[in-house]
Amino acid sequence: MSDDQGGEHNFASDNVSAVCPEIMAAIVNANVGSVGSYGSDPLTARLTERLKEVFETDLVAIPVATGTAANALALSVLTPPYGSVLCAESAHINTDECGAPEFYMGGAKLLGLPAPAGKLSADSVELAIAQARAGGLQSAQPHAISLTQSTEWGTVYSRQELASISAIAAKNDIAVHMDGSRLANGLVRLGCSPAEMTWKSGIDVLSFGATKNGAMAAEMVIFFDCDRAAGLAARHKRAGHLWSKSRFLSAQLLAYLTDDLWLRNAGNANVSATYLAEGLLKIEGVCLLQPVEANEVFVILPEPVSTRLRHRGLGFAAWRRGNLFNQNAFRFVTSYSTRTSDIDRLLNSA
Amino acid sequence: MSDDQGGEHNFASDNVSAVCPEIMAAIVNANVGSVGSYGSDPLTARLTERLKEVFETDLVAIPVATGTAANALALSVLTPPYGSVLCAESAHINTDECGAPEFYMGGAKLLGLPAPAGKLSADSVELAIAQARAGGLQSAQPHAISLTQSTEWGTVYSRQELASISAIAAKNDIAVHMDGSRLANGLVRLGCSPAEMTWKSGIDVLSFGATKNGAMAAEMVIFFDCDRAAGLAARHKRAGHLWSKSRFLSAQLLAYLTDDLWLRNAGNANVSATYLAEGLLKIEGVCLLQPVEANEVFVILPEPVSTRLRHRGLGFAAWRRGNLFNQNAFRFVTSYSTRTSDIDRLLNSA
Amino acid sequence: MSDDQGGEHNFASDNVSAVCPEIMAAIVNANVGSVGSYGSDPLTARLTERLKEVFETDLVAIPVATGTAANALALSVLTPPYGSVLCAESAHINTDECGAPEFYMGGAKLLGLPAPAGKLSADSVELAIAQARAGGLQSAQPHAISLTQSTEWGTVYSRQELASISAIAAKNDIAVHMDGSRLANGLVRLGCSPAEMTWKSGIDVLSFGATKNGAMAAEMVIFFDCDRAAGLAARHKRAGHLWSKSRFLSAQLLAYLTDDLWLRNAGNANVSATYLAEGLLKIEGVCLLQPVEANEVFVILPEPVSTRLRHRGLGFAAWRRGNLFNQNAFRFVTSYSTRTSDIDRLLNSA
Amino acid sequence: MSDDQGGEHNFASDNVSAVCPEIMAAIVNANVGSVGSYGSDPLTARLTERLKEVFETDLVAIPVATGTAANALALSVLTPPYGSVLCAESAHINTDECGAPEFYMGGAKLLGLPAPAGKLSADSVELAIAQARAGGLQSAQPHAISLTQSTEWGTVYSRQELASISAIAAKNDIAVHMDGSRLANGLVRLGCSPAEMTWKSGIDVLSFGATKNGAMAAEMVIFFDCDRAAGLAARHKRAGHLWSKSRFLSAQLLAYLTDDLWLRNAGNANVSATYLAEGLLKIEGVCLLQPVEANEVFVILPEPVSTRLRHRGLGFAAWRRGNLFNQNAFRFVTSYSTRTSDIDRLLNSA
Secondary structure, three states, X not given: OOHHHHOOOXXXXXXXXXXXXXXXXXXXXOOOOOOOOOOOOHHHHHHXXXXXXXXXXXXXXXXXXXXXXXXXXXXXXXXXXXXXXXXXXXXXXXXXXXXXXXXXXXXXXXEEEOOHHHOOOHHHHHHHXXXXXXXXXXXXXXEEEXXXXXXXXXXOOOHHHHHHHHHHHHHOOOEEEEEEOOHHHHHHHHOOOHHHHOHXXXXXXXXXXXXXXXXOXXXXXXXXXXXXXXXXXXXXXXXXXXXXXXXXXXXXXXXXXOOOHHHHHHXXXXXXXXXXXXXXXXXXXXXXXXXXXXXXXXXXXXXXXXXXHHXXXXXXXXXXXXXXOXXXXXXXXXXXXXXXXXXXXXXXXX | OOHHHHXXXXXXXXXXXXXXXXXXXXXXXXXXXXXXXXXXXXXXXXXXXXXXXXXOOOOXXXXXXXXXXXXXXXXXXHOOOOOEEEEEOOOHHHHOOOOHHHHHHOOOEEEEEOOHHHOOOHHHHHHHHHHHHHHHHHOOOEEEEEEEOOOOOOOOOOHHHHHHHHHHHHHXXXXXXXXXXXXXXXXXXXXXXXXXXXXXXXXXXXXXXXXXXXXXXXXXXXXXOHHHHOOHHHHHHHOOOOOOOOHHHHHHHHHHOOOOHHHHHHHHHHXXXXXXXXXXXXXXXXXXXXXXXXXXXXXXXXXXXXXXXXXXXXXXXXXOEOOEOOOOEXXXXXXXXXXXXXXXXXXXXX | OOHHHHOOOEOOOHHHOOOOHHHHHHXXXXXXXXXXXXXXXXXXXXXXXXXXXXXXXXXXXXXEOOHHHHHHHHHHHHOOOOEEEEEEOOOHHHHOOOOHHHHHHOOOEEXXXXXXXXOOOHHHHHHHHHHHHHHHHXXXXXXXXEXXXXXXXXXXXXXXXXXXXXXXXXXXXXXXXXXXXXXHHHHHHHOOOHHHHOHHHOOOEEEEEOHHHOOOOOEEEEXXXXXXXXXXXXXXXXXXXXXXXXXXXXXXXXXXXXXXXXXXXXXXXXXXXXXXXXXXXXXXXXXXXXXXXXXXXXXXXXXXXXXXXXXXXXEOEEOOEOOEOOOOEEEEEXXXXXXXXXXXXXXXXX | OOHHHHXXXXXXXXXXXXXXXXXXXXXXXXXXXXXXXXXXXXXXXXXXXXXXXXXXXXXXXXXEOOHHHHHHHHHHHHOOOOOEEEEEOOOHHHHOOOOHHHHHHOOOEEEEEOXXXXXXXXXXXXXXXXXXXXXXXXXXXXXXXXXXXXXXXXXXXXXXXXXXXXXXXXXXOOEEEEEEOOHXXXXXXXXXXXXXXXXXXXXXXXXXXXXXXXXXXXXXXXXXXXXXXXXHHHHHHHOOOOOOOXXXXXXXXXXXXXXXXXXXHHHHHHHHHHHHHHHXXXXXXXEEOOOOOOOEEEEEOOHHHHHHHHHOOOEOEEOOEOOEOOOOEEEEEOOOOOOXXXXXXXXXXX
């Protein structure tokens, strides 16, 4: 597979990429004979075993095809319909899933908190909980906190930041969910173990993404506290997300977790983003909106620069969220498949 | 009925009041013989006729016992589960109904917008619509705007303000809902006709409140655009809000609309609030958080003053919402039953 | 209050009646001064204490205005959205509430079982559970059984029948809900204590009705297992069923439970039904569809008889449910206010 | 791909099969370069064009990964939360999707009607509508009829049967949905055109299945009445069923519709089922529960026969549904990959 065949590399998102070769090979290899359906196949069983090794703990995992499904299912188990979830105002669950979490939770509220650089803080979370408690029966009480790693602004929570939020959550008997749509990118950045960035930092439930990092359509909901997962399997089925031929989801995820493919892919994306940001900053008038800590670059581009790039057919996205409704704000996303030459071509066009 | 029998007048809310005598008499008078159930009684028929006179237009109305039910039913007809509703961050539907609108709408989102003095502006509404449109399929698209008259901060939209918001709504094919939990207070303030403050100002659907202004438990959902009301009756029934003995809701509302009772009651409440505010402002260190335009007074009280009032058993409410989490902010609400002597006693205690 | 003022007595339902005098007096008497709102008033506190005496046990109770609300709230606490509820095919929750339980439960299924005479049997319940268990993840698993006392066919479960169903439920860790819209009628029939017919017979949650038996609009959800009631208060609020002036619901229910008013009212209704049935059976061609055990009489009337009664303006209801779609099937309901003379007039007209 | 590699052929379901080679090749071939995400890729555009040719009409189609998702999405567009759907008691949507339709519809009811051989009849549909209409506001009114082609009992509606049900629907302004999880099997049986079996027979909305007939995970919701599809795209997204890399769904479906692959695959499955049934009937004591018209065989097997087959490791399913709770009832399903030799081996083992 080579991007050259598809024309210019596209920086609009990491989900415009093709499937990486190792994962496509795994799909093809899974296509042998009859196996049990609805998750009773050998690959799905092996996947759970592999996850226990990767995360060094017991867990419950179900594979699904999209990140929206993973997030919505996870939150629906944690939060009753009369409850609420604290998240960043800019969280994908709050702005980009067309109300999927509210649908799955049966109408529970997302309370979007101001989150500079896409990150919740222990203080903002604590204040929001105090306000809800003061509201009593009139307020939808928080049952979960959802944070995104790496964040929607391409930043990464440190382990201390995660731990301080989790501590507030634990004190208030509130669960912590991590939207790991770009989990591997955050993990590579922190350089710690999967366990350290998740359950050892107080994360109870994880949406584990692979699609943006090389898979075809494969994510997981992972409960580290198995007792909390009651109802997950039934919700999975009734949402229409249980595949009859589930081996083809599990095959992707097993390949993803083999020979550190997930970390290698994310490593390439992160390095590419830093290289791209450094290059863009050399252009007069360009400034970064956020520090580049994973695989996304948010910039203000002078109007002539963005026009030039558009004319040359380069893919990148206008970025207008929340209070940022600036015509010159843009997002560039790098992926496992971005090459130095792709970035150089882009910079030369700017 | 005299508040003296119940001890000190309570300024915590207008819903701590008793039922006003005219309305209680109407309930007692309705209790004669068998009549059709589930809305097929003569009083309910008469109520609809009376409403058409009051609002000078055709309309569809259903009576319910609570304002939360009225709001949630109204919004559920206007907004599909995959849509959203624009409202003030401080709106009662967003902060004080424990997620009722989300429940009734099947998970549609409330998008709380910054609203100084509790009021949406045409600009903020227009920006929010533009952002949602830009978000495409990822964003829950706005199908309704909900505004409160008088607002949660005791202020009142002018007719021009209503018209400018409605114009944006109409241009974008979005319905406008008015939460009229304290409708009469706003109407008395504006001094215009019910028609002028509602459908002539572009309001499509109204929650018409009576409970806070002298009824026992009586509100209405009123659709001025009858075609838009499809499904309202079925939603009413399946929410458990259709009374079998519906005459006892309609009797309250008929009395409320007889001999201007609703306007007289609200007039007393509004005058009382102004009188109370003027008195409080004479105390050193007291300042108003909002202009007093209806029957609510939001103030900062010096700590010794609030302590003195509490010690003397006076009822009023600590007020902590949104970014206002000040220990010294309080709300006083006046009602149809507040008397000058009640306010004087309070001021003398301060 | 006298039905004579309202013209002919109406046998169409027990909810066409007026409010009985004792309850109306209690409403009027509750209308004194300011009291706490949203359930924090003294009458609501006293109601819970009275209920503990009546049922001889600790319990959690909330008052609501309609039976549909009581049923839907009760079931929503017992059953997750991915579960199911076993009930009679003819159950009011299944046929006459326009989907309220499904709404409140967030889409859980009602599985209507064949129920001769309106009664579930231990056998039919056991089979349905076995089928669901066999269906595994594909089947919505039963989390509650709902039975109606007295039933929709005017019959009454014996204590043995209740106990045998509850035993199956307990064995399968399934809760039992009793729809007591006409609870007092069933209780009078059995002649046992309220405790014996409910929690001592394995009932976990009760919808306790008063509206059909003399109240204006007053029912309760009662949890005998207090631990199971988590979330009830929040669901109550977000459904819009928490009255701000809640004292007026509690006043009705306190009066209802004072001096055996509820049992005296139901006693009159039951005796009247038996008297009516005996009279109707003397008419040639009339036959009963069900034994008369409470306050409802289901009959086949020869066409000339029903026509005669209709022409004379008498109120009664055509009855077409399930497989019974017979033009000559009718329901007559007696109430607390039915008098011997009302029945004699009806029989003389037939 | 050969089943031999996977051991004995498995007759438990058609979804235990591998992906057929043409479809797997299409997936691999789609994996080239960057393309637009979320349905904006060229393959998805081409798919819609191809469907218009196949069905000889304009239409709106969205691809999803599971049949449960297709059914639930389709019904959620047709039926408001306060409505109901008429279907066979034995319908997959009613018995095997863990409440998915109720979830997506926001709590609307499925009314399961007795359906001999898995088929609704015009008469039973008409009676159910009349009953609901008679119930008025208390009844959840039917907004859709859902029928399955081929049915859950392996039978096939004739075009006349479809037309007579659709006529009743049209007369009552009710939409008709076809669950075509095994659409190709029904189509091959009838030998008519896709248009004739669907919109020309009054079908408004189709769940078009491919997974059971050779795809990996690919189904579609197809609206023949484009105006009716409002909200479909938003519901698709918020259910988490919109793939970012949607090309991989569309590639499967395009291959499925190329060179009559879908009809050839179904043809093999149907012929195999007939051959299997004929063989089984030669065994003493075996009897068919339903005529074999598509790719499923429902039989009563004498206990020694079923035991022998189990011991030899052959896959087939115990079948216990509705009133059929017989230990000796079984289902055998054939697929695109079933070979004569597989069936002969099974018959020789019996």
